[in-house]
Amino acid sequence: MATRRATLLLAAWLAVAAPATAHEPATLPALDFVPPAPGTYTLQRIMAAPDGEVLGLDGKPQRLATFTRERITLLGFIYTTCVDPDGCPLAYRVFDAVHEAVAAAPALRERVRLVTLSFDPARDTPPTMQRYAGSRARQGPVPWLFLTTRSARELMPLVEGFGQDIRYTTDRTGGTPRRELAHVLKVFLIDADGFVREIYSSAFLYPRAVLNDIETLILEERR
Amino acid sequence: MLTHRRFRTALALALAAVIVVAGAAAARADETCNSPYVTKLIKGQEDYVYVWALGVEGVGDGSDKLVTIDVNPKSKRYGKVLNSVSVGSRGEAHHMGFTDDRRFIWAGGLAEPKIYVFDIGTDPGKPKLVKTLAGMADKTGYLGPHTYYAMPGRMLVQALSNTKDKGGRTGMALYNNAGEFIAGYPMPTDGGGDGYGYDLAVNPRKNVLLTSSFTGYDNYMRPLGDLVKDAEAMKRFGNTMVVWDLKAMKATKILAVPGAPLEIRWSLKPGDDWAITAAALTSKLWLVKQDKGEWQAKEVGTIGDPTKIPLPVDISITRDGKGLWVNTFMDGTTRYFDLSNPEAPKQTYTKVTGKQVNMISQSWDGRRVYITSSLLANWDKGGGDNEQFLRGFRWDGKELTQAFEVDFTQEKLGRAHHMKLGSNALRAAPAK
Numbered sequence: 269m270a271t272r273r274a275t276l277l278l279a280a281w282l283a284v285a286a287p288a289t290a291h292e293p294a295t296l297p298a299l300d301f302v303p304p305a306p307g308t309y310t311l312q313r314i315m316a317a318p319d320g321e322v323l324g325l326d327g328k329p330q331r332l333a334t335f336t337r338e339r340i341t342l343l344g345f346i347y348t349t350c351v352d353p354d355g356c357p358l359a360y361r362v363f364d365a366v367h368e369a370v371a372a373a374p375a376l377r378e379r380v381r382l383v384t385l386s387f388d389p390a391r392d393t394p395p396t397m398q399r400y401a402g403s404r405a406r407q408g409p410v411p412w413l414f415l416t417t418r419s420a421r422e423l424m425p426l427v428e429g430f431g432q433d434i435r436y437t438t439d440r441t442g443g444t445p446r447r448e449l450a451h452v453l454k455v456f457l458i459d460a461d462g463f464v465r466e467i468y469s470s471a472f473l474y475p476r477a478v479l480n481d482i483e484t485l486i487l488e489e490r491r
Numbered sequence: 492m493l494t495h496r497r498f499r500t501a502l503a504l505a506l507a508a509v510i511v512v513a514g515a516a517a518a519r520a521d522e523t524c525n526s527p528y529v530t531k532l533i534k535g536q537e538d539y540v541y542v543w544a545l546g547v548e549g550v551g552d553g554s555d556k557l558v559t560i561d562v563n564p565k566s567k568r569y570g571k572v573l574n575s576v577s578v579g580s581r582g583e584a585h586h587m588g589f590t591d592d593r594r595f596i597w598a599g600g601l602a603e604p605k606i607y608v609f610d611i612g613t614d615p616g617k618p619k620l621v622k623t624l625a626g627m628a629d630k631t632g633y634l635g636p637h638t639y640y641a642m643p644g645r646m647l648v649q650a651l652s653n654t655k656d657k658g659g660r661t662g663m664a665l666y667n668n669a670g671e672f673i674a675g676y677p678m679p680t681d682g683g684g685d686g687y688g689y690d691l692a693v694n695p696r697k698n699v700l701l702t703s704s705f706t707g708y709d710n711y712m713r714p715l716g717d718l719v720k721d722a723e724a725m726k727r728f729g730n731t732m733v734v735w736d737l738k739a740m741k742a743t744k745i746l747a748v749p750g751a752p753l754e755i756r757w758s759l760k761p762g763d764d765w766a767i768t769a770a771a772l773t774s775k776l777w778l779v780k781q782d783k784g785e786w787q788a789k790e791v792g793t794i795g796d797p798t799k800i801p802l803p804v805d806i807s808i809t810r811d812g813k814g815l816w817v818n819t820f821m822d823g824t825t826r827y828f829d830l831s832n833p834e835a836p837k838q839t840y841t842k843v844t845g846k847q848v849n850m851i852s853q854s855w856d857g858r859r860v861y862i863t864s865s866l867l868a869n870w871d872k873g874g875g876d877n878e879q880f881l882r883g884f885r886w887d888g889k890e891l892t893q894a895f896e897v898d899f900t901q902e903k904l905g906r907a908h909h910m911k912l913g914s915n916a917l918r919a920a921p922a923k
Contacts, residue, residue, distance in 0.1 A: 300696050300697060301696075301697050301698040301699075303698065303738060304736055304738050304739040304741075308739065309736075309738060309739035309740070309741070310740075312665065312673045312674050313673070314644060314645060314667050314673060315644070315667050315669065315671070431592070431644045431667075431668050431669075433530070433591075433592035433594070435531070435917075435919065452530045452531075452591075452592065454643055454644065464644070467642075467643035467644040467645070468643065469528055469591075469643045469695075471527055471528065471695040471696070472643070472695045477738070
């Protein structure tokens with residue numbers, strides 16, 4: 269099966285891939301269990317993915333639904349200045365691994381896309397997202413979209429709709445109070461009909477598990 | 492619930508600020524014993540203890556309520572009740588749990604299939620009832636929601652009974668954080684499974700969900716004195732734990748753990764992959780761990796004198812996995828076990844902390860311990876032994892010293908049961 273090959277390719281990629289220069293010097297956490305085989309379990313419909321207006325790297329407004337329908341979508345919120353190793357950088361490494369494996373699997377590459385969406389529109393403008401994305405932002409057979417929003421007003425329905433928690437604190441340890449932004453990593457797997465079918469936290473974000481879930485959704489579509 | 496406008500305003504203010512610094516990792520542990528998916532641990536001084544209290548007829552409004560108590564020693568209202576939120580009915584309030592983002596508490600009663608959702612994120616010092624979910628029985632046939640276990644974006648609820656015969660066959664119900672029902676999972680009745688449920692606990696690193704087993708409505712709502720004289724009824728208690736493939740939500744192994752294994756605590760120490768539980772009726776500690784690749788349950792210790800039925804009811808593991816508090820209801824005793832070797836726990840400290848004690852929770856650093864009194868409305872003691880309280884203690888590693896007490900009867904609050912900790916630092920949006 270092609271997706272089995274994808275898994276093997278993933279393993280090989282994980283073994284030899286050089287770290288992406290700007291983002292991920294650390295290795296991915298090892299999978300410490302044997303995940304159930306694709307198609308032997310059900311991914312429940314957790315909720316409908318929310319829609320709203322987003323900006324692509326070209327700065328043009330588009331509907332997020334454009335990027336959460338028709339294909340299976342792996343979507344994660346980030347902000348480009350995030351340095352927490354269990355946060356955005358981990359998601360980035362996992363997305364890299366999944367992207368490489370999917371691109372190498374003919375049965376998957378036409379069915380999957382990745383979406384990285386910023387929840388920091390004040391800083392993460394389209395040009396900033398372009399720099400953040402680097403060569404990853406490519407249409408190719410496996411699109412990887414880097415999106416942001418024009419403002420908090422447009423971001424808010426997406427954040428709330430996905431249940432992506434963001435918290436604000438004030439750091440008073442320095443001379444001037446600084447407002448900080450914190451979040452808990454969540455990555456969303458969305459089926460071709462726009463339903464969230466899995467939500468991964470950093471405690472359960474493994475490329476192999478994500479690939480199995482993607483394959484499970486594809487097998488479900490075939491039934 | 493936090494209003495869209497208020498949250499949006501807060502977000503706009505935050506994003507207008509230039510400095511955006513750090514992300515927060517998903518938590519792998521909790522200040523006491525929450526789901527590993529619950530975030531925002533309180534690693535310093537907690538400000539509040541939320542107590543989910545059973546209503547008592549003739550006491551206050553007689554309804555179940557969420558009580559907020561100030562537990563910050565620096566506060567002028569330290570040890571005082573700040574407020575209570577009544578749900579307007581009495582349904583055997585029992586347990587509660589945080590959503591993964593810790594903005595909400597889900598709570599419920601064992602006498603009904605209702606689930607109450609309280610907003611604690613908007614103002615942690617003033618919870619607000621924002622939603623009541625009443626559809627569990629229609630969707631699943633389950634009765635008596637007990638454990639509320641946060642999953643990413645979801646809540647997995649373990650029930651104790653069913654609406655058909657009110658016996659112990661039951662299951663788990665999965666909701667999304669908006670309160671929409673997603674799926675039900677019956678407890679296994681084949682392969683040695685007895686169909687009972689009680690607690691559940693996840694080890695994400697191993698993709699394992701563990702469940703334990705108690706008894707059904709027809710037993711837990713019956714006066715304890717009557718129940719123990721009914722030999723047939725006493726047979727209707729759980730004697731198993733179930734190992735589940737978490738991803739697939741399929742039972743993979745039934746473990747024989749006789750005597751109603753109740754609360755399940757995974758060791759919080761990174762790298763540890765074992766869990767411990769206490770069997771209420773046999774007064775035994777059981778260890779669940781892998782041996783040659785297979786999950787096994789092993790009896791590893793005795794709690795008090797089992798012939799006197801001390802009834803271990805709640806346990807709380809320390810953050811380093813090296814200590815375990817155990818409350819035994821009948822003798823009102825709080826016990827500390829050294830878990831340095833989980834294969835051979837050693838009791839190193841005991842103290843009578845009440846005439847009846849049930850739940851026990853501790854702060855992240857272990858220096859503060861909170862104890863409540865009520866087990867079940869019809870199992871609590873009578874007369875002068877029916878103390879109802881929250882007691883706060885300091886723990887210096889050698890001695891529990893009581894710091895404050897809230898008398899729930901005097902305060903007309905009912906029976907004090909489950910506790911969760913709160914902090915002003917967890918406010919979901921800046922105060923206006």
